[in-house]
Amino acid sequence: MAHGPAHQHAHEHNDTEIDWADMAEHLQTQAELFTPLHEHALAWLGGKQTEPGLIVDAGSGPGVVSCQLAEAFPGARVVAVDGSEPLLELARARAERLGVADRFATLAGELPDVMADLDYPADLIWASHSLHHIGDQQAAIAAYAERLSIGGTLALVEGGLPVRFLPRDIGIGRPGLEARIDAVQADWFTEMRASLPDSVPVTEDWRTLMTNAGLKPSGTRTFLLDLPAPTPDRARAVAADTFERVRDKLADHLDAEDRTTLDRLLDPNDEASVHQRPDLYVLAARTVHTAVRTG
Template identity: 40%
Template sequence: MSTDTQVDWAELAPQLVDAARQDRAWYLTLARELVAPGDRLAVDIGCGAAGMSLAIARMMACGRVVAVDAHPAVLDAARDHTRAEWSDPRVRIEPLRAAIPAETAALREALGAPADLIWASAAVHHAGDQQPAVTALAGLLAPGGRLALAEGGLPEHHLPWDVGLGEPGLEVRLHAAQDRWFTRMRAQLPGSRRMPYGWTEALQRAGLSRVTTRTTLDEQPPPLPDGTRRAVVEALAERVGRLRPTGLLTTADLDAWDRLLDPADEKWLGHRGDLFRLSARSVHLGVHP
């Protein structure tokens, strides 16, 4: 089996902390909408560096936020991040190792009670069979509890259509290659099975009601602040690096990216004043009857 789609979570852990800090405002906006006054137990599935765990904790009067991930290196990053950012004893943030849906029973026992809110961002798509994973999460909810899946939306764009190197549409082709990479990754997961319907349908099939979707536009027009511009260039370099060994990018496109991502080259993206950030993030919500 090819390994070019395997994710090295230990290597990505520092990037997860950076991403959590960059997304702080988005997390807080959503947590403000999702957390109800009486919530006492929230769960962050596939927690990354626990950025959403922190946002949820800030919206709760008291209780627990359980930050769940299957990968020890990710949980270490979450633990370090929350220790640095959180000290209010009224709401505890507890890292916990568990994989969904395989270890649902162990997670239920560790929680000790049904959850008021479950958040899962870019996590369920790592399960080979996604519908049982959604159903398992729904089964952890208390009556009136909410399951929020942050999946889908539109990929982040940064570059003008013509960057002056290679064929125009360079970033469009990068997105297309990323989509093919994702298809390969899904096919190589243990027990992989297609889910030929959308996330709202998956929530309904899991027995949830009042299913809705909220999509948030994230837009930062040029000129970007220096720190944001560096983060954009680093993110593009990481994506190109991941796709380089897959054969999904042409030699001509890789040559163009090599120049754009080389700080010693006159075409380095860090010199450009027209970089931007534009994406749309979707959150799908269902309520336990």
């Protein structure tokens, strides 16, 4: 179960099965681009609690944030948990490169059931955009709560705002392309949630869901990624991959003019493409909801 913003990945619309291993490069590059945002979020978390002994990244994907957790909390052991073994291989390799492998482990299995295989309760469970890929989100939060130590924190990264790369009017096609893509992705997200095993509709009031699981909400904060134009090459790569996935998987749900615009945005030889245009930027918001196990 890889993490990543469902509203920000260009997911498959008709086929709600996601090949996370196939998305490895995109997940890795995007998470690296979001490093400053995660640094601020982890610093905020660090100021709210004592140094954790065991941290679990529930839905770790390729382990970019797992390794940031290890760096932010140098006294902690980190366990990256994911349903994709190829992504966990990348996580282990990253931990080795960054010199944190001696206190880094991985656990393969489907969330939330695999959490029962942890040897010890966690002092911090970080679940970034993985919860919404579990059919019964309330039951999953309850399972996470059971695996927390007394005084331990659950940090859910859910909500926020979709990534923006472009101005409303980009000089080609009809203005408002990204807003229309958002609408198509929102429809896909609804279909994806409904197709999950044991899917349960729920109001996405994360504080209430955590309270229902016996946790005490301890804070909510939204963090921004603000990379104004001109952007680095990594941002252009993420933008290109994002729009390519939209074109490949969701284009049938856009009109012909928008499909033509996407083609131009993805043509490296076109001055209007994300590869060349000078007005490309990155603006995103991710919200972290925290709650503590008190007893």
